[in-house]
Amino acid sequence: xxxxxxxxxxxxxxxxxxxxxxxxxxxxxxxxxxxxxxxxxxxxxxxxxxxxxxxxxxxxxxxxxxxxxxxxxxxxxxxxxxxxxxxxxxxxxxxxxxxxxxxxxxxxxxxxxxxxxxxxxxxxxxxxxxxxxxxxxxxxxxxxxxxxxxxxxxxxxxxxxxxxxxxxxxxxxxxxxxxxxx
Numbered sequence: 001x002x003x004x005x006x007x008x009x010x011x012x013x014x015x016x017x018x019x020x021x022x023x024x025x026x027x028x029x030x031x032x033x034x035x036x037x038x039x040x041x042x043x044x045x046x047x048x049x050x051x052x053x054x055x056x057x058x059x060x061x062x063x064x065x066x067x068x069x070x071x072x073x074x075x076x077x078x079x080x081x082x083x084x085x086x087x088x089x090x091x092x093x094x095x096x097x098x099x100x101x102x103x104x105x106x107x108x109x110x111x112x113x114x115x116x117x118x119x120x121x122x123x124x125x126x127x128x129x130x131x132x133x134x135x136x137x138x139x140x141x142x143x144x145x146x147x148x149x150x151x152x153x154x155x156x157x158x159x160x161x162x163x164x165x166x167x168x169x170x171x172x173x174x175x176x177x178x179x180x181x182x
Contacts (some may be wrong), residue, residue, distance in 0.1 A: 025085040031057045033178060034106070036134040038094040038142050039065035040167055045138065047078030048168035054082035056175040061086055062132075064094040098134065098149050106132040110150035111174055112142045113163070117155035120177050133174060135167050 020028060035058055040046055046068050053061055063069050069090050070076070070083040091097040098108050107129055125131070134150065136142035141164070147153060156165060156173055165173070 022085040030059050032130045033058050034060045034132050036062045036132055037067045038134055038146055039137040040067050041138060043068040043072050043074030044078050045168045047075040049171045050079035050082040050086050052172045052175055053086045056179040061088040062091045062097055063088060064091045064097060094146050095149060098146055101132045106130045108132050108150040110134045110142045110147045110153045111170055112147055112153045113155050114153040117153035120154055120156050123154055125178055135171055138167055
């Protein structure tokens, strides 16, 4: 690794980042990835999911059950306007939505710790395949009937004393791994 100890650096200006406008977000090529939030109760976690989904150009977010929906000052506080760029839809029941997405050709992935879950570092995204990533409630995780309906479960390996990450952190970790070029 090069030694950067003596290199002066500066933060890039916003205009140097080359970001697309909110209007252009929907016109950009689809990523083939959607998020399904299964009864995520916190507006802050929902807002964070929007902001992270925007960063990885997720095609859509489905807000199921008790998930808060835009417009919401709490969502906007965290999403910083990403809720205006990322398409979203309110869905009543997560299981019904998952069955519809499966019928539409999506591979359903429950982000959950299960007996047979695939470790995140072992997952390889297949080019041209569409994925629906299901993230669960802050306390209860992904509903068992939704896990049962999924094609498989994906687990973020952890080494500490806690058994899970905050759902908003999990969204970021999983999207980084799923969306990064190989």
